[in-house]
Amino acid sequence: MAKWVYDFEEGSEQMRNLLGGKGAGLSEMTRIGLPVPPGFTITTEACKDYQKRGYISEEIKQETLEHLRKLEEKTAKKFGDPENPLLVSVRSGAPVSMPGMMDTILNLGLNDEAVEGLKKLTQNGRFAYDSYRRFIQMFGDVVMGVPHEEFEKILSYHKEKNGFKSDVELTEEVLKEVIADYKKLYREHTGKDFPQDPMEQLFLAIEAVFKSWNNPRAITYRMLNKIPDDLGTAVNIVMMVFGNMGNDSATGVAFTRNPSTGEKKLYGEYLVNAQGEDVVAGIRTPKQIDELKNEMPETYNELLRVANILEHHYRDMQDMEFTIERGKLYMLQTRSGKRTARAAVKIAVDMVKEGLITKEEAVLRVSTEQIDQLLHKMIDPKAEVKVIAKGLPASPGAASGKVVFDVKEAAQRGKIGEAVILVRPETTPEDLEGMAHSQGILTTRGGMTAHAAVVARGMGIPCIVGAESIKLDLENKTFVVNGVTVRENDIITIDGTTGNVILGEVPMVEPELSGEFEEFLKIADELRKLGVKANANTPEEARRARSYGAEGIGLCRTERMFLQPDRLPVMQDMIIAETPEERREHLSKLEPLQKKDFYEILKEMDGFPVIIRLLDPPLHEFLPQRERLEKEIEELRQTDFDSELLKKKERQLKRSKELSEFNPMIGFRGCRVGIIYPEIYEMQTQAIVDAAIQLKKEGFNPKPKIMLPLIGHVNEMRTLREKVEKIVKDKLNEAGMNLKIEIGTMVEVPRAALTADQIAQYADFFSYGTNDLTQTTFAYSRDDAEGTFLPYYLEHKILEKDPFMTIDRDGVGKLVRIGVVLGRHANPSLEIGVCGEHGGDPESIEFFHYAGLDYVSCSPFRVPIARLAAAQVSV
Numbered sequence: 056m057a058k059w060v061y062d063f064e065e066g067s068e069q070m071r072n073l074l075g076g077k078g079a080g081l082s083e084m085t086r087i088g089l090p091v092p093p094g095f096t097i098t099t100e101a102c103k104d105y106q107k108r109g110y111i112s113e114e115i116k117q118e119t120l121e122h123l124r125k126l127e128e129k130t131a132k133k134f135g136d137p138e139n140p141l142l143v144s145v146r147s148g149a150p151v152s153m154p155g156m157m158d159t160i161l162n163l164g165l166n167d168e169a170v171e172g173l174k175k176l177t178q179n180g181r182f183a184y185d186s187y188r189r190f191i192q193m194f195g196d197v198v199m200g201v202p203h204e205e206f207e208k209i210l211s212y213h214k215e216k217n218g219f220k221s222d223v224e225l226t227e228e229v230l231k232e233v234i235a236d237y238k239k240l241y242r243e244h245t246g247k248d249f250p251q252d253p254m255e256q257l258f259l260a261i262e263a264v265f266k267s268w269n270n271p272r273a274i275t276y277r278m279l280n281k282i283p284d285d286l287g288t289a290v291n292i293v294m295m296v297f298g299n300m301g302n303d304s305a306t307g308v309a310f311t312r313n314p315s316t317g318e319k320k321l322y323g324e325y326l327v328n329a330q331g332e333d334v335v336a337g338i339r340t341p342k343q344i345d346e347l348k349n350e351m352p353e354t355y356n357e358l359l360r361v362a363n364i365l366e367h368h369y370r371d372m373q374d375m376e377f378t379i380e381r382g383k384l385y386m387l388q389t390r391s392g393k394r395t396a397r398a399a400v401k402i403a404v405d406m407v408k409e410g411l412i413t414k415e416e417a418v419l420r421v422s423t424e425q426i427d428q429l430l431h432k433m434i435d436p437k438a439e440v441k442v443i444a445k446g447l448p449a450s451p452g453a454a455s456g457k458v459v460f461d462v463k464e465a466a467q468r469g470k471i472g473e474a475v476i477l478v479r480p481e482t483t484p485e486d487l488e489g490m491a492h493s494q495g496i497l498t499t500r501g502g503m504t505a506h507a508a509v510v511a512r513g514m515g516i517p518c519i520v521g522a523e524s525i526k527l528d529l530e531n532k533t534f535v536v537n538g539v540t541v542r543e544n545d546i547i548t549i550d551g552t553t554g555n556v557i558l559g560e561v562p563m564v565e566p567e568l569s570g571e572f573e574e575f576l577k578i579a580d581e582l583r584k585l586g587v588k589a590n591a592n593t594p595e596e597a598r599r600a601r602s603y604g605a606e607g608i609g610l611c612r613t614e615r616m617f618l619q620p621d622r623l624p625v626m627q628d629m630i631i632a633e634t635p636e637e638r639r640e641h642l643s644k645l646e647p648l649q650k651k652d653f654y655e656i657l658k659e660m661d662g663f664p665v666i667i668r669l670l671d672p673p674l675h676e677f678l679p680q681r682e683r684l685e686k687e688i689e690e691l692r693q694t695d696f697d698s699e700l701l702k703k704k705e706r707q708l709k710r711s712k713e714l715s716e717f718n719p720m721i722g723f724r725g726c727r728v729g730i731i732y733p734e735i736y737e738m739q740t741q742a743i744v745d746a747a748i749q750l751k752k753e754g755f756n757p758k759p760k761i762m763l764p765l766i767g768h769v770n771e772m773r774t775l776r777e778k779v780e781k782i783v784k785d786k787l788n789e790a791g792m793n794l795k796i797e798i799g800t801m802v803e804v805p806r807a808a809l810t811a812d813q814i815a816q817y818a819d820f821f822s823y824g825t826n827d828l829t830q831t832t833f834a835y836s837r838d839d840a841e842g843t844f845l846p847y848y849l850e851h852k853i854l855e856k857d858p859f860m861t862i863d864r865d866g867v868g869k870l871v872r873i874g875v876v877l878g879r880h881a882n883p884s885l886e887i888g889v890c891g892e893h894g895g896d897p898e899s900i901e902f903f904h905y906a907g908l909d910y911v912s913c914s915p916f917r918v919p920i921a922r923l924a925a926a927q928v929s930v
């Protein structure tokens with residue numbers, strides 16, 4: 056027979072799927088002897104059973120009752136007992152953490168009689184009746200859908216009537232009136248009396264938790280976080296402990312390390328004399344955990360002790376919920392804490408040093424997305440900024456955008472690409488969509504663990520919370536702070552790293568990377584098998600690539616150099632030239648410029664290989680646009696019809712027409728141009744070798760390699776290799792220099808992969824140009840597909856993924872594998888890499904690792920990501 060319910064003593068961390076994260080954590084803490092109030096967990100399987108049937112089966116009910124009875128025995132309390140009532144909390148907990156998504160009910164078991172029992176027991180009527188009114192409110196709202204605001208209205212009414220400013224002033228007598236009004240409200244909305252039978256309360260609450268698995272905000276959260284819909288949630292029934300029993304009681308959350316910076320120090324917040332969700336809800340601004348040391352030193356030490364045990368036990372930073380009841384600490388939850396990218400890196404590095412985790416584990420503790428976040432912009436420290444307010448730095452990074460107060464509007468405008476900053480008093484789980492599409496989030500209330508803070512950190516969106524000096528006026532869509540009025544659509548900048556709110560847009564700079572960031576990536580380097588190089592075309596890019604740890608350049612696209620303003624006219628003259636001599640003449644002007652380019656790049660990459668690709672695009676790409684030429688010619692003809700300029704333009708137009716192709720991407724480009732106009736590659740090769748010779752003479756260690764683009768037939772490879780090799784040899788002989796300059800090819804047409812064994816006989820290396828290889832394998836134009844059919848394909852799952860972003864393993868990937876096997880068979884020393892966009896995509900990197908490539912090459916900014924992705928697939 057299936058078992059649907061587990062006491063905390065029966066479960067463990069291993070049973071996370073069955074017991075949910077919270078249940079598994081409570082069981083595990085119980086198992087290792089930490090102070091957890093007694094309770095039990097109804098499994099996720101029971102939730103699935105409920106979803107199937109639409110009601111809770113008798114079997115599950117019976118089993119729940121048995122465990123309830125055991126709980127009564129253990130606590131020596133009884134459900135609904137007017138002398139000594141057992142009160143419980145009912146809390147959801149899915150196998151994957153979904154903060155704030157599911158609902159919690161506290162103080163369940165209270166009724167008109169039990170409340171008297173609680174009063175007697177605690178000698179505190181105010182407390183007992185306050186607990187009861189909270190229960191009715193929570194139960195009414197969460198289980199029966201009675202609007203939360205209506206309860207709040209009643210409460211405010213009674214506070215005002217009696218001249219009370221805060222909830223704590225409410226007396227027992229007034230609370231009784233509140234309860235009577237709450238019950239009336241409950242009856243009006245539900246048509247029934249508030250249930251007095253604790254069993255009825257319990258099963259209605261359990262059912263509400265099961266149902267909440269499918270409420271819209273839970274579904275949105277799962278969608279945004281790619282959590283499967285069929286996991287289900289468990290339900291935890293836990294004996295209540297009270298953080299609101301007076302000033303020796305409290306409730307709070309704590310992290311074993313700082314989740315924002317990673318610093319190894321207990322971090323968190325608590326509220327004295329408060330219950331349950333008060334901290335997370337961000338309604339009262341809580342105290343820093345350090346203060347607990349002064350307020351309740353013994354309990355603080357106990358918390359420290361527990362935190363230590365938990366961190367060592369789980370070998371990860373923990374996020375804990377706790378309650379202090381009359382000085383005694385109870386743990387209500389533990390889980391691996393969400394953290395910023397910066398903290399993730401520091402914690403991983405520190406834990407390796409502390410011997411808590413292995414290097415292999417460390418590289419799995421930081422995601423490539425987090426590394427990406429760290430490479431994001433921050434406010435230029437030199438910029439003059441006008442700080443108008445300061446809040447808590449809840450999620451790092453800076454963002455500018457238009458102020459929007461309405462969550463729905465933020466979602467709509469953000470979705471179409473507008474930069475908006477969402478400004479709210481606080482956020483709730485309903486606001487997820489608007490948050491996800493904002494560039495930044497600013498709230499005026501709440502602490503570092505408020506909903507906005509937790510969610511923004513998870514999403515990697517800059518966020519400031521608790522900016523209390525800001526006075527919001529949602530009705531008039533403005534806020535006022537220190538005499539400044541900010542209206543909807545005004546631009547502000549928020550700095551989630553410092554907590555500064557700044558008026559207007561602010562210059563941003565690329566991030567400085569911390570020492571730990573370097574250390575972390577060095578750990579990744581030790582573990583990875585794939586090499587990581589960068590695609591870089593200029594000395595600046597080469598420098599950045601080195602600073603991010605690239606081990607050379609895997610693709611230097613030389614054509615980009617011809618597009619610079621001082622070179623383009625010469626290039627154009629070369630293209631319209633009619634004889635090889637004329638072409639050579641123009642090329643000779645470009646040669647010193649090219650040599651200088653190569654010299655600088657090779658110098659920047661001293662000692663590391665630099666793969667220089669000879670000219671690749673079709674020549675017409677360098678000529679002015681045809682329409683523009685036609686217009687210019689027309690204009691010139693009207694003024695002066697015999698000028699040199701006019702003639703030149705006319706020749707350009709003629710040439711452009713000659714070169715125009717219906718299908719330029721599979722046209723006259725790459726090695727085809729190199730073969731028809733050998734002068735071009737000649738010049739480039741000379742420039743490369745000359746640059747290397749000069750550097751060598753100056754004592755550097757240049758390592759250029761020459762790469763031929765778009766080879767599809769061995770004869771192309773052979774012909775060009777012979778030409779290039781001869782120039783290299785002649786030049787080196789002339790200079791009396793001994794230097795190895797390898798010659799290889801891009802593999803970017805299917806025929807090259809399929810005949811890799813032939814081509815490899817003439818190639819020292821292969822580099823997969825997966826951009827073109829994807830284009831030519833699918834016969835999708837890489838320049839047009841995104842703007843035409845591809846979005847539809849992706850939306851309707853005709854394709855799972857954009858093949859230009861993530862390698863198509865089945866098709867393009869198969870060609871890669873074939874090329875590797877054939878190529879290495881023919882030439883065992885063949886070096887093989889990839890230099891298409893896929894070289895910086897973690898999922899594709901995984902594939903290249905398994906395909907046996909030697910390295911990946913990607914944009915300098917993605918080099919750290921590639922280093923980590925390559926390590927993650929190796930461990």
Ligand code: PEP
Binds near residue numbers: 803
């Ligand atoms: C490629 O085709 O993958 C490649 C790297 O070359 P390019 O993007 O310059 O065509």
Ligand code: MG
Binds near residue numbers: 827
């Ligand atoms: Mg290409």
